Amino acid sequence: MVRDDVADHAKWATRFSCDRILHSEDVEICTADVEMKLEGNGPWSLGDDIMLVPAPGHTEGTVCLLYKPLKILFTGxxxxxxxxxxxIMEMYNKYSVPKQVDSVQKLIQFDFDWIIPGHGWRIExxxxxxxxxxxxxxxREKYNQYSSSYK
Incomplete structure (x- = not known):
């Protein structure tokens, strides 16, 4: 069973002749052959233009992609x-809502003007x-809402 939005990853990689990147925390049998497995807490750089930012919460290995030249954060x-x-669409969380909120907090340090999500509307x-x-x-709102989870 595929846990999240990776059902056709091999087909897309073949079609576009591209490498796949996945955090090791999200690797399953069906994604074991990805070309790059991220380890640790990042962030990781892909050249000068792209930074992969750890954002655990939705899944254990959720990662956002920051395209620095245009200040765009792809959040999935x-x-x-x-x-x-x-x-953060709590009802679809597959790992930990409090960790997801913590990950949003950590995004504050990064310089971006756009959020391009996997679902919903973009934000400028x-x-x-x-x-x-x-x-x-x-x-702040989420910490108040889930305050018992942060004790």
Missing amino acids: DHLMMTESGLS FKDFQEKNTILEAFV
Whole structure:
């Protein structure tokens, strides 16, 4: 059984002649042949332009991709915008909501103006300060909501 959105990973890799990257915490039998397995807590650099940022929570090995030249953070299922605002979609969490909130907190240190999620709407921030203000407010709200999980 495939745990998350990797069902056709081998087919896509063949079609586009590309290497696949997956954190070792998310490797399963069906993904054991990925070309690059990330180990540890990162972040990891792929050249000068791309940084892979650890964001455990949705899964144990969730990783976001930061494309530095355009200040875009691709978040996959980690963080998204919905009709009701910024969301981590707790109902679809496959590992730990508190760890996912902690991972959102850690994103504040990175310089990006855009969030491109796997689901939901993209988010554009006018600057670093607006991004930090919005993420900090979101994290504060979630820490209050899940305060018993942080004891």
